[in-house]
Every structure is written in C-alpha cells, then in structure tokens.
Amino acid sequence: MRIATHKPVPPAVLGVLFALPWIVGFGIFQLYPILASAYYSFTEYNLFKPPVWVGLENYRELFNDDRFFKSMFNTLYMTVIGVPLGLFFALICALALNTPSRLQPFYRAIVYLPTIVPVVAATYLWRWMLNAQYGYINAILGGLGLGQPLWQEDATWTKPALLFIGFWTVGGTTIIFLAALKEVPQSYYEAADIDGANWWSKFWNITWPAISPVTLFQLVIGVIGSLQYFTQAYLFAQERLNTPSGGPEDSLLMYGMYIFQNAFSYLNMGYASALAWILFLVALACTLVILGFAGRWVHYEGD
Amino acid sequence: MAEVVSGAKPISRPVARAGRWRKRTKFLVRELAPLLVTLLFVFPFLVMLSTSFKPDTESFSIPPRLWSDNWIIDNYQRVFDAMPFWRYLRNTLFLSVMAVIGTLLSCPLVAYSLAKIRWRGRNVLFILILSTMMLPPQVTMIPIFIMWNKTPFMGTYWPLIVPNFLGTAFFIFLLRQFFRAIPNDLLDAARVDGASELRIYFNIVLPLSRAALATVGLFAFVWTWVDFLNPLIYLSDASKYTLSIGLYAFFSEHGIEWGPLMAACAIFSLPLVVIFIFAQRQLIEGISLTGLK
Numbered sequence: 001m002r003i004a005t006h007k008p009v010p011p012a013v014l015g016v017l018f019a020l021p022w023i024v025g026f027g028i029f030q031l032y033p034i035l036a037s038a039y040y041s042f043t044e045y046n047l048f049k050p051p052v053w054v055g056l057e058n059y060r061e062l063f064n065d066d067r068f069f070k071s072m073f074n075t076l077y078m079t080v081i082g083v084p085l086g087l088f089f090a091l092i093c094a095l096a097l098n099t100p101s102r103l104q105p106f107y108r109a110i111v112y113l114p115t116i117v118p119v120v121a122a123t124y125l126w127r128w129m130l131n132a133q134y135g136y137i138n139a140i141l142g143g144l145g146l147g148q149p150l151w152q153e154d155a156t157w158t159k160p161a162l163l164f165i166g167f168w169t170v171g172g173t174t175i176i177f178l179a180a181l182k183e184v185p186q187s188y189y190e191a192a193d194i195d196g197a198n199w200w201s202k203f204w205n206i207t208w209p210a211i212s213p214v215t216l217f218q219l220v221i222g223v224i225g226s227l228q229y230f231t232q233a234y235l236f237a238q239e240r241l242n243t244p245s246g247g248p249e250d251s252l253l254m255y256g257m258y259i260f261q262n263a264f265s266y267l268n269m270g271y272a273s274a275l276a277w278i279l280f281l282v283a284l285a286c287t288l289v290i291l292g293f294a295g296r297w298v299h300y301e302g303d
Numbered sequence: 304m305a306e307v308v309s310g311a312k313p314i315s316r317p318v319a320r321a322g323r324w325r326k327r328t329k330f331l332v333r334e335l336a337p338l339l340v341t342l343l344f345v346f347p348f349l350v351m352l353s354t355s356f357k358p359d360t361e362s363f364s365i366p367p368r369l370w371s372d373n374w375i376i377d378n379y380q381r382v383f384d385a386m387p388f389w390r391y392l393r394n395t396l397f398l399s400v401m402a403v404i405g406t407l408l409s410c411p412l413v414a415y416s417l418a419k420i421r422w423r424g425r426n427v428l429f430i431l432i433l434s435t436m437m438l439p440p441q442v443t444m445i446p447i448f449i450m451w452n453k454t455p456f457m458g459t460y461w462p463l464i465v466p467n468f469l470g471t472a473f474f475i476f477l478l479r480q481f482f483r484a485i486p487n488d489l490l491d492a493a494r495v496d497g498a499s500e501l502r503i504y505f506n507i508v509l510p511l512s513r514a515a516l517a518t519v520g521l522f523a524f525v526w527t528w529v530d531f532l533n534p535l536i537y538l539s540d541a542s543k544y545t546l547s548i549g550l551y552a553f554f555s556e557h558g559i560e561w562g563p564l565m566a567a568c569a570i571f572s573l574p575l576v577v578i579f580i581f582a583q584r585q586l587i588e589g590i591s592l593t594g595l596k
Contacts, residue, residue: 012422012424014422022413033444034438040445107337110345111344113344113348116579117529120571124554124568125350125568142366259444260532269449275441277442
C-alpha cells in the first residue's frame with residue numbers, strides 16, 4: 001500500500017488559498033474603496049485635477065445643504081413607511097397563499113414573477129398604471145368614490161406612488177414568509193383548536209412568534225435596501241436622458257440619487273464621498289437599533 | 304395533510320348543518336383568497352400587454368379598457384425599428400453569462416474554505432464577509448469608478464464583469480450553508496485515502512451541490528440581467544447598452560407614446576419570463592432557503 005509521502009499542506013494555507021478570490025476582491029473592491037472614500041470625503045476632487053485637501057469643509061457644507069436634508073427625509077420616508085408596509089403586505093399575501101390548495105406552486109410562481117421583470121420595465125409600467133388621467137389606479141379609486149391624486153405631479157403623492165412598485169415586487173419576501181409558515185408545527189394549531197382558540201389568537205400566539213426571526217431578517221435586509229433606494233425613484237422622476245431630476249419639488253430625490261448626481265452629474269467626488277459616508281453611518285445605526293430592539297419581539301426556538 | 308375526518312360520531316342535525324356552513328366558508332376563503340392575491344399581481348401584466356397591442360388613441364380612453372376592438376402589432380414593429388433590440392439582447396446575455404461563469408468559479412471555492420476546511424481564521428473571515436453585505440454600494444461606488452477611470456478599461460465591459468470573478472458575499476453565504484450540510488465523515492474518509500482538498504472539492508463537494516450551484520447561477524444571471532445602476536455608470540457608448548439602459552434611452556425619446564413603450568417593456572421582460580418558467584422551482588426554493596437560515 002502506498003502511503004502519501006508529501007507533507008500535508010497546513011489547513012490555514014489551504015483555507016486562505018481557497019478563499020483567495022474573495023480576499024483579493026475584498027481588498028480591491030471593498031477595503032481600498034472604503035479608505036479611499038474616507039480620504040476623498042476630505043478633499044475637493046473633480047476627476048480632472050488631483051484632489052485638494054479641504055479638511056472638514058464637505059461635512060460642514062452638508063448642514064447648509066437643503067437638498068441633503070430633503071433627500072435624507074425622502075429616503076427615511078421610504079424606509080420608515082415603505083418597509084413596514086411592504087412586510088405587512090407580504091405577510092398578508094403569504095397568509096392568503098398558505099392553503100393546502102393544489103394550485104399553490106402556481107400561485108407562488110405568479111406572485112414571484114414581478115420581481116424578475118427588469119426594474120426599468122416595472123417602473124415604466126407603473127408610471128402608466130398611475131397616470132393621473134388614463135391610468136387604472138385612478139380609475140379604480142374613482143370607481144370607489146375616492147380621490148384621484150396626481151401621482152407624478154403632486155409632491156405629496158409621488159412617494160406613495162413608489163410604494164405601489166414596492167408592493168408589486170414583494171414576491172420574494174412573500175415566498176420567504178410562506179416557507180416560514182410551513183415550518184410552524186401543525187400540532188400547535190391542533191392543540192389550540194381543541195382549546196377553542198380563534199384565528200387571531202392562533203396567529204398572535206403561535207404564528208407570529210414562530211415567524212419572528214424571519215421577519216427580523218427581512219426587516220434588516222429591507223431597511224438596508226431601502227436606504228440605498230435608487231432605480232425606481234430615478235426612473236419615476238426621469239424626464240430626459242441623463243438629466244438629473246428629483247421629481248416635483250425634489251420629492252423623489254432619494255439619498256442614493258443625490259450621491260449619484262453629485263458624483264456623476266456635477267463631478268463633486270469629494271462632496272459625494274462625504275454624503276456616502278453619512279449614509280454608511282446611518283445604515284450602521286439603523287441596523288444596530290433594529291438588532292438592539294429585536295430581543296423584545298423576536299423568539300428563537302428553545303427560548 | 305391535516306384533513307380532519309368528519310362524521311366519526313353521530314351529531315345532531317343543526318350542529319351538522321352549522322358545521323357544513325362553516326366548512327363552506329372555510330373552503331371559499333381557502334380557494335378564493337389565493338386567487339384574489341394572484342389576480343392582484345397579474346393585473347399589471349395584463350395592462351402592459353393590452354396597452355402594447357392597442358393603438359395609442361385607444362389607450363387614452365376614460366375609463367380605461369383592457370379589451371380592444373382592433374388589436375394591432377404596430378407598436379412592436381416601432382420598437383424594433385427605433386432601436387437595435389437584438390444587439391441589446393446580445394450584450395445583456397453576454398454580461399449575464401459572464402456573471403454566472405465568474406460567480407460559479409469563485410464563490411464555491413470561498414464557501415468551501417468557510418464550511419469544510421478547519422482553519423483558525425475562518426470565523427473572522429465569515430464575519431467579515433457578512434458585514435460587507437451591510438455596506439451600502441454607494442460608499443464604494445465612487446472610488447471604484449475613479450479607479451476604473453484611471454485604466455484603459457473605462458467604457459468597456461470589464462468593470463461590470465471583473466467583480467463577479469472575485470466572489471459575491473451573498474452567494475458565498477448561501478453556498479456555505481449548503482456545504483455545511485455535507486457530512487464531514489465523507490470528506491475525512493477521502494482525506495485518509497490521500498485525496499487532496501482540490502480533488503475533494505471537485506469530485507465530491509461540487510457534484511453533491513448541483514442544486515445549490517444552479518440556484519446561485521440563476522440568481523447571478525437574473526441580477527445582472529435586471530441591473531440598472533452599474534451599466535448606467537459604466538456604459539456610455541450606445542452600441543454597448545444593455546436592455547435596461549436601452550429601454551431607459553427609449554423612454555427618454557418616446558415617453559408619452561405608451562403603446563410602443565409598453566411593447567418595449569413586454570419585449571424586454573419576455574426573455575426573463577421564459578427563463579423563469581423553466582427555472583421557477585429552483586429560484587423559489589433558493590429564496591425560501593435564504594430567508595430561513
């Protein structure tokens with residue numbers, strides 16, 4: 001029998017070698033850019049001339065910049081209102097789909113379908129659906145005797161309009177909720193049935209605690225994603241090619257759009273980097289706050 | 304699964320009738336609720352298709368109508384006349400396929416290191432990978448752009464392709480979860496027989512994870528296909544446009560003509576819908592899994 005004569009490679013070397021693609025990628029596309037971004041945020045830089053050190057000037061400028069506050073407000077609006085509403089809607093859909101129906105895989109597929117439609121196409125479709133005069137949404141609202149907002153012209157209604165796109169593309173979250181609902185042991189419900197529990201008490205005492213870890217995960221992902229909100233708002237406000245627009249009264253100017261405008265329309269790389277760093281800190285703070293309060297409402301098995 | 308067998312005991316008439324009535328409402332809710340929800344999601348698709356096959360004059364009717372008395376296909380013809388659809392399709396397909404190749408070459412390697420090689424730094428590395436998922440891309444976007452701007456690769460596809468070959472945190476995370484389910488005994492037995500880690504990786508781990516690899520590959524494909532921000536930043540030459548950027552440019556010129564625009568949206572969505580029809584189980588199971596663990 002032949003015995004391996006070569007010395008075995010130490011596991012640490014093997015581990016690093018296998019992970020090398022990511023380690024290289026991390027260095028080039030994450031670590032260096034983070035450091036460079038921090039440096040640029042203290043400079044004035046327009047790509048054509050080398051960066052000039054200006055100290056805290058960019059950060060000081062933020063406080064006098066109305067569009068900075070406006071875009072931050074718009075983004076927090078989408079996060080604080082849009083994310084919980086989206087999760088709520090996804091959960092309602094999941095509860096409705098969670099039936100023993102044989103058609104369930106088909107329903108699931110249909111609900112997921114909008115999420116793979118290119119965002120550009122989805123946004124234009126909703127600009128048509130939300131057309132104040134000829135769109136279906138206002139036709140339905142009118143039929144119900146409700147008001148018919150100018151979704152794309154009235155600064156009060158442009159952000160609620162974006163929520164429609166969010167609701168339509170909620171399929172991924174719905175499917176995750178649906179999978180979580182299936183994991184809840186059926187015996188719990190049977191025991192509750194014997195006790196004569198009603199639908200709400202079963203939901204509140206059995207279903208909600210069981211799916212709370214999944215809800216937390218979706219909430220964190222949703223908030224981080226929402227703070228980066230860009231494409232839908234950019235296209236909803238779009239008038240002409242590559243012209244920066246924030247919609248009526250800048251009501252659609254999201255933080256991500258404002259960074260983009262500063263960087264690629266005005267070539268204020270330094271100021272844009274300062275904006276990006278603030279976003280990073282806000283994202284970090286939001287995540288920590290959500291995780292900090294998680295213990296109060298999230299139940300893990302075995303607790 | 305949990306069907307309750309009724310009629311095991313003789314019950315009095317009124318109780319039985321009430322029970323039957325409750326059963327009927329339950330049946331209605333069970334069958335109708337999912338149908339209603341599904342309709343909600345289907346309706347915008349119907350509007351897209353309906354508008355795309357109607358003359359513009361008919362689209363501007365109050366109240367709007369889904370049906371038309373004279374369906375036309377002119378809108379589609381106008382889309383194909385107004386822009387090089389097939390070129391955009393080829394460009395997008397190329398980028399998506401490159402993303403799949405890059406992802407499948409890099410991510411499983413890293414995931415294997417995290418899941419199956421017992422080395423000291425792997426937990427630190429794992430936490431590092433997870434925390435990069437929280438970093439807003441806007442932070443790194445600007446320096447990466449400046450970096451590419453200093454190379455001759457600006458304006459080519461390289462900035463859109465290269466990152467895929469260096470691993471994506473989310474996919475690494477997903478694959479690590481899959482790999483952890485493969486029993487260690489199996490790999491240890493191979494190690495005792497003198498198999499190298501590379502051999503174990505290629506001959507045992509990868510073949511056992513075909514489903515996971517397919518899911519990750521599909522995600523990489525779809526995400527690249529629908530991406531808007533990166534092509535918007537890096538592609539300025541119209542001949543290199545992807546479908547998303549092509550549609551964006553199309554809207555800028557034909558914004559008010561809803562018929563052709565909806566036709567363009569339908570054409571641009573179609574390739575993914577076709578892929579989805581074949582791969583929907585793979586995708587949906589992948590999503591279910593990522594949300595849970």
